[in-house]
Amino acid sequence: MSPDMLKRIFEEGVPDYTAEICPQAIFSDLDPPAIQNFRAMWRRKSGNENLDRLSDEQLLKVVSYESWFRSCLVFQEVKYKLFSEN
Numbered sequence: 001m002s003p004d005m006l007k008r009i010f011e012e013g014v015p016d017y018t019a020e021i022c023p024q025a026i027f028s029d030l031d032p033p034a035i036q037n038f039r040a041m042w043r044r045k046s047g048n049e050n051l052d053r054l055s056d057e058q059l060l061k062v063v064s065y066e067s068w069f070r071s072c073l074v075f076q077e078v079k080y081k082l083f084s085e086n
Helices: 003-012 032-046 049-053 056-063 065-074
Strands: none
Touching: 032 049, 032 056
16 A cells, blocks of 8 residues: 555544534634634625625624534634633
8 A cells, every 4th residue: 555545544533623513612712813814715705795794703603503613623713721621
């Protein structure tokens, strides 16, 4: 088996934290500049200028309730206390 194939197999055993929900996360755990970056990327891709009229919380609710929790990891700005309290 090639080294590249072995590497892919070993990587399958690593948890995909971006696919996990952070039920203990709260809105203030998210980084406002990261949310603004997300808004800008979504606006550029969709051409929807109305996204600028939404508050940060409304914007994330539009994405979906489940995705709001996932955004904790996607934005990579979750406060480390969430993970150290367990």
